[in-house]
Amino acid sequence: MDADRDSKGVVLTPEQIKSRRQRNIAIGLAVGFLVLLFYAVTIVKVGPGVLNRPL
Amino acid sequence: MTFVEQSGSLPGIAAISAASPRDYIALLKPRVMSLVIFTAFTGLLLAPQHVNAVIGFASLLAIAVGAGASGALNMWYDADIDAVMRRTCRRPIPAGKVAGREALAFGLTLAIFAVLTLGLVANLLAAALLAFTIFFYVVIYTMWLKRSTPQNIVIGGAAGALPPIVGYAAATGEVSLAALVLFAIIFVWTPPHFWALALVRSAEYGRAGVPMMPNVKGADRTRLEILIYSLVLALLGGLPFVLGFASLVYGCLSAVLGTIFIGLALRVYRVRDGDSANKCAMRLFGFSILYLFLLFAELLSERVLALATGFLR
Numbered sequence: 001m002d003a004d005r006d007s008k009g010v011v012l013t014p015e016q017i018k019s020r021r022q023r024n025i026a027i028g029l030a031v032g033f034l035v036l037l038f039y040a041v042t043i044v045k046v047g048p049g050v051l052n053r054p055l
Numbered sequence: 056m057t058f059v060e061q062s063g064s065l066p067g068i069a070a071i072s073a074a075s076p077r078d079y080i081a082l083l084k085p086r087v088m089s090l091v092i093f094t095a096f097t098g099l100l101l102a103p104q105h106v107n108a109v110i111g112f113a114s115l116l117a118i119a120v121g122a123g124a125s126g127a128l129n130m131w132y133d134a135d136i137d138a139v140m141r142r143t144c145r146r147p148i149p150a151g152k153v154a155g156r157e158a159l160a161f162g163l164t165l166a167i168f169a170v171l172t173l174g175l176v177a178n179l180l181a182a183a184l185l186a187f188t189i190f191f192y193v194v195i196y197t198m199w200l201k202r203s204t205p206q207n208i209v210i211g212g213a214a215g216a217l218p219p220i221v222g223y224a225a226a227t228g229e230v231s232l233a234a235l236v237l238f239a240i241i242f243v244w245t246p247p248h249f250w251a252l253a254l255v256r257s258a259e260y261g262r263a264g265v266p267m268m269p270n271v272k273g274a275d276r277t278r279l280e281i282l283i284y285s286l287v288l289a290l291l292g293g294l295p296f297v298l299g300f301a302s303l304v305y306g307c308l309s310a311v312l313g314t315i316f317i318g319l320a321l322r323v324y325r326v327r328d329g330d331s332a333n334k335c336a337m338r339l340f341g342f343s344i345l346y347l348f349l350l351f352a353e354l355l356s357e358r359v360l361a362l363a364t365g366f367l368r
Contacts, residue, residue, distance in 0.1 A: 016071045026076035037113055041176055044109045 072154070078147040082130055082158055083123030083165075090347075091122040091218045094241060097351045098222030100358040101233050101300065106226045113176040114225040118218060121169035121185045125192040125214070127162030131155050132197050136263045142256070162193075177225035184224050188217040202264065205271040212245030213238075233300045236291070237351075243288045244347055247281045247320060251340035254278070254323070255333045278324045281339070285320035289313030292350060305353045312346050 012020070095118045099111055130137065130148055138149035147153040153161075166189050174182030196211030204210075219237035220230055250268050253260060254277060257269040268277040292313045296306030319339040326335045 010071065012071055013073075016073050019073045019075045020071070022075050023079075026079075037116070040109045041113050044107050045176075 072152075072157070074147065074152045074157075078152045079161065081147050082127040082153065082161060083120075084126030084129075085123075087126055087215075088119050088122050090215075092119045093348070093355075094237065094351055095119075095218035095222035095225075097355045097358070098219030098234050098237055099226045100355060100362070101219075101223055101231075101237075102226035104227065110176060111226070114173060114181065115222070117169045117173035117176060118185060118221050118225070120165050121173070121189055122218070124162045124164075124166035124169055125189045127158050127165065128189075128193045129197045131158040131162060132193070133201070134158075136265060139263050140256075140259050142259070173221075173225065178228045180228055180230075181221055181225035184217065184221045188214050188221060191217070203266070205266050205268045207266070208249045209246050212242050212249075215245060216241035232298065233295070236294045236298065236300075237354075239294075240288070240291050240350065241347065243284055243291055244343065247284045247288065247316075248340065248343040248347075250277050250281050251323065251336045251343065254336040255340075274327065278327070282317075282320045282324045285317050289317050292346075295354060301354055302357055305350075305357060308353050309350060312349060315342065316346055 092115055096115055099106060099115065130146055133143075134146075134148040134155055137143035137146050143149070148155055148158055166186075170182050170186045170189070173185050192211070192214035196207065196214055200207040200211050216238045219241070220234045223234035224230055253267040253269050254274055257267065257274070260267040261270045268280065272280075289309075290313075292309040293306060295301035296303065296309065316339075319335070319342055322335045323332075323339050326332045
């Protein structure tokens with residue numbers, strides 16, 4: 001049994017796979033939402049001047 | 056990848072976490088968060104100047120996440136107490152869904168992120184106040200006061216009362232008398248709210264070793280203190296009208312609600328035995344939630360109405 005586990009690594013149960021997938025989706029959605037939020041905040045705080053700055 | 060030591064796993068083999076996003080949301084204490092959002096929003100809208108909707112939304116989100124981080128850190132530290140209390144034994148850490156160190160990392164990350172975000176989006180004063188709120192709740196209340204004095208929720212209540220001040224500071228960069236009055240209302244509301252519940256759950260708190268007022272000073276002293284705080288609260292509740300930042304409608308509402316609050320506290324004081332005593336305490340506990348909600352909802356709706364009519368004019 002030990003040799004079998006060593007060759008396969010850690011084997012996840014269906015429940016663990018499902019919860020990991022749910023966590024990944026939640027993290028993805030949170031990061032996407034934050035990107036949009038920080039984009040909107042940047043536009044509001046800097047305004048149209050965001051494109052008008054010396055290089 | 057997250058690992059949780061599970062009692063059923065083989066020795067030396069790390070079990071993979073089966074925690075769902077719902078468990079992490081539970082760590083944030085969503086019901087407390089909703090109250091924080093509500094009171095902070097009221098503080099934010101009390102600001103005399105216009106607040107941009109995006110900035111206001113982002114500020115509220117940062118305040119809410121900061122409150123959630125406090126909840127996660129509280130659950131991490133109090134996992135031993137939570138495990139022996141019926142009300143809290145199903146929380147993610149005692150239920151074995153999230154490991155303690157994971158909750159600690161989750162809470163710390165969110166706390167730092169929330170404070171930095173509020174500093175960038177709003178201003179440094181609001182960020183400093185949010186950081187102080189988190190520190191006060193986690194270190195002063197959870198780690199120190201909760202297990203050492205029956206005045207735990209009196210002093211610790213300051214953390215729950217700060218969100219309107221943080222909201223106001225996020226909008227204006229300063230603290231006003233109006234925001235301090237909202238702080239005072241929540242601060243004085245907290246003891247009768249929690250002690251009403253503690254009267255009913257005193258045995259549980261005793262088993263967990265938490266020195267709540269009924270366990271240390273006795274039920275009768277607690278009933279007297281509830282009554283005194285209720286009287287002060289009823290007076291404080293009317294201050295927004297007296298100071299001129301709420302209408303006569305608010306003034307009447309606060310008078311009616313304050314009278315009912317005192318009436319229920321009087322019943323708790325008088326009825327001391329049996330099931331009816333517990334019913335009286337739970338009635339006061341339930342009404343206290345409605346009391347705070349209605350007062351802040353009235354303040355909020357008056358402000359929204361004023362902004363809407365000003366906008367239409």
